[in-house]
Amino acid sequence: MTKIDARTGALENVAKREVVITRVFDAPRKLVFKAWTDPKHMARWWGPMGFTNPICELDARVGGAWRIVMRSPAGIEYPCGGVYREIVESERLVFTNIATDNEGNPVLDGLTAVIFAEHGGKTKLTLQTRAVAVVAHAAAYLAGMEAGWTQSLERLAEELARP
Secondary structure (H helix, E strand, O other): OOEEOOOOOOEEOOOEEEEEEEEEEOOOHHHHHHHHHOHHHHHHHOOOOOOEEEEEEEOOOOOOEEEEEEEOOOOOEEEEEEEEEEEEOOOEEEEEEEEEOOOOOEEEEEEEEEEEEEEOOEEEEEEEEEEEEOOHHHHHHHHOHHHHHHHHHHHHHHHHHOO
16 A cells, blocks of 8 residues: 655555557548547547546647546546656557546546557557555556546547447
8 A cells, every 4th residue: 555654755555557558440540539639529539437627728749738628427537647758659658647526636637648659550559557555545547547448549530430
């Protein structure tokens, strides 16, 4: 269990997690990439099942920021955001992925890379993400990280199937 050192305020036994998910989408790379870089698309699929994204702001350029506020079915808001570190059109996205509390204080500090590969007219997407708990209670968020990303990608598949 992660706990905070009373003397230094630093986390002891820092909780961290890395997840790699590969999935093939029945859509061309250009469209899948657009779903990750267009806020109208992303607002419809980002986050676990049942969540909405009342705020979805993307400045999809190297050094540009992104910010999303996910809202759970119970109305609890989960802000997150980061900065794009690398963008190769229709091939690769790398961005920091910082979950915050409602006052803007970081709770998770992460980095995510998304690779888009041609796969016989479809897109093979590989997502590699890692995060470190910045506060002790964020270790629980790490436990649900793979399930959350898996559900997001399921929602992405539904978004890509829309006419």
